Amino acid sequence: MNEIQKIFVDKDVLSFPLTKRIIKRCPGVPAAVVRYKQELDALLTSSADPAGEGKKYLWLSRQKGAFVKPCPCTPHYIGCNYFIINLALNCPLDCSYCILQVYLANPWITIYANLDDLWKEMDAFRREKKGKFVRIGTGELSDSLALDHITQTSPELISYFGRERKILFELKTKTTNIAGVLAGPPAENIILSWSLNSEKIAREEEKGAPPVEDRIEAAKVVSERGFPVGFHFDPLILYPGCEEDYARVIEKLLCAVNPSRIRWISLGSLRFPPALKPIIEKRFPQSRIIYGELIQGKDGKLRYFKPLRIELYQKIVALIKYWGGGQIPVYFCMEDTEVWERALKKTPRRKEEVELILSPRVNDSKSMTSKSGPSG
């Protein structure tokens, strides 16, 4: 993981508790108060790799807009009615396929320090949802835990959402940074989830992230502590031998973590806007992932030719069923009805129907009663 080399503080957030905590927890890291974030630009304009260089700089600022937004998903594919909380933008990990390389306007890591505004906004959000089940998480525009040793926001988030039983709150990570999570009591609606991949992809494409085995171990610890867990096999990447590699990870995972504690597993295959291709090529010249049979999808993004996706999904779903006992809710991220139907024998037409598949009403009677180990 990239080490933070300098902290820049927006003068507006200098007195906020989160700002003070971060600075205190980064002894030896120089911090400077700046009036405008443009001052950071000057640092990066001469860099040959601003996207990589930017990960060494923290920008502590105020979220001036909304913290909570519906997950934008992608046009023409089925979403899952997920909500995202943008507490931070960008991430110290450096995955070759990361869409943030083109999605974010700035290369540095931004952390919003005005947490009081988040709690107010969440109170209003909760009132607006009037007790309906909602799935929400912080891991879309950053890794939820990668900087938790500095920010220590996870205990606060867990404490807040732990009281809101109708909100399924997800912390999504690739790291083993779980000390903050383990510091407080667990809750059934707080889901710790890990992005997983094959060992080869983790090693070659997920720079700075721990090995898959360590992530599984962290998930085991957290689930045994009493938290439900989730897993995201996303992006699945095709290469010769990938099926055997994914099979090994799924076996390891479902032997290590009790399937009854798994709230969901999502599957998604490599996809990215065409603008990311030259960036991957330049920043990760050893990577071969962009040379797969990627075609333009309905949303304009490059993704594997559909029959290849369906074939891979069918195999992964079968493996999850074999090792997980068939009760783990599985869903697709950014796929269409044909993929759902052919790989999962389910036919959701809208995001609300996907949400229903993942809601506690449906799960509770099934996943909570399954036994671990292969069921055939």
Added chain:
Amino acid sequence: LDSSEIRIEDMRYATLPLAKINLKDERFRTSYFFSLERLILSIEKAGLLSPPLVRQAEKGYILVAGWKRVLACREIGLSSIKVLVTEDQDDLRLFLASVHENLASRGISLVEKAEILRKLLKFGVPKRALLKGYLPLLSLPATGDHLDVLIGLSRAEDAVKKLVWEKDVPLLIVHFLLRFKPVDQRLLLPLLRPLGQNKQREILEDLWEISRRDNKPLQDILDEAGARRVLGSPKLSPQQEAEKMRLGLKRIRYPQLSYWEDRFKSARRRIRWPKDIAIHPSLNFEGEEISISFLFKNEKEFKARLEQLQAMARKKEFPEFFGR
């Protein structure tokens, strides 16, 4: 951008024998790949109205500005011409004077812009100044990546530069071409020359990606795409050769997609689908929908098309369109 302007007071008019102008010293040259036809006609009819700028050297004179004019005069067979001679010894200042004169008086091709940038670097202009000042001056995107491609172009073989000039190849395609080794670039030129920009880009991208994916030399990939059979075939025009190679490469780059496309085309052939009704799968078969379109002028034609479609739907091969 310029440290100082060139001083008129430092110049004098002179009449020089053409042979005294050393064209082998190209340090100030900014003009490449041009036709002299019109200029020759102009000089023949009206004379050399604007004298070239030269600087005295140990032996003869170095040409600062007026490359085409001097060449045209040689072509015409003039033995001497009127020139402006400068005493200025600052190479960068003189080169910039030539650049600015050219920028003001004519369009500068991509190859020429690349040469200008390479020479500026050689004259000691730092990269940062090129990015900040000279790329925008030359109407080019001011990024390090673009600068690298342009410097690469300035160092490319003449045949590559000639293609870029002749076909007005955009910077992005130049970038794709220059990713290959010079020996491979030579192999590619005949394939690219007959094609439009979109297809040039497709060939270059497919070839590059196959070579990276399969770790194969370019010649092997071209052979696999049918180069020995296609290139140089007496039955094919250069355009047909290039087109066949493009399709051959697409098959290697996208084997599954190509298989599905072939299957769809084969179903259309077997069912004898009417030529005046277009039938297409969704883009890249990503959607399940198939689209049909036809033109009609009146009710009678419309009904005739519908009858044709019904006849198609009754054929036993019809379900092949839906085999996913």
